[in-house]
Amino acid sequence: MAICTIVKHPDPILREKAIVVTKFNSNLHKLLDDMAETMYDADGVGLAAPQVGVSKRVIVMDCGDGLIEVVNPQIVDFKGEQFDRPEGCLSIPGLRGDVRRHAWVKLRGQDRFGKEFELEAEELLSRCAQHEIDHLNGVLFIDVADKVYQVSPEEEGE
DSSP: OOOOOOOOTTOGGGGSOOBOOOOOSHHHHHHHHHHHHHHHHTTOSEEEGGGGTOOBSEEEEOSSSOOEEEEEEEEEEEEOOBOSOEEOOTTSTTEEEEOOBOSEEEEEEEOTTSOEEEEEEEHHHHHHHHHHHHHHTTOOHHHHOSEEEEOOHHHHTO
């Protein structure tokens, strides 16, 4: 495993629609492993492949209950809204934004071997999944935030 460099805004790859994964092989497994290590090293809760310079529909998340890997994720159902949590992004350090997200989502995707699965997510995991899937579509939180504001380096780590 290796820690990758996190791509920073305004790098153009962050605005591209990521490519669907069709090969479930050792290259994909390495990407998933490297993304997880990079996310943990950066104290993040989620990371999308474009954030490490790879235009593939791959995300990793860990909101406290262990690592979740989703290849070709899509939201198939949702309900409710959250208003109370500001969002940040490893690719846009120093900024946070107030973003409306669904309180609950159902994801459909594939694991690292290509096996399909569904996952129901609520609260922080729901927010994280929506944020990371936005990355796969070239959308950043600053595009959908009601308000964007700067944070100090101390606040950034919170």
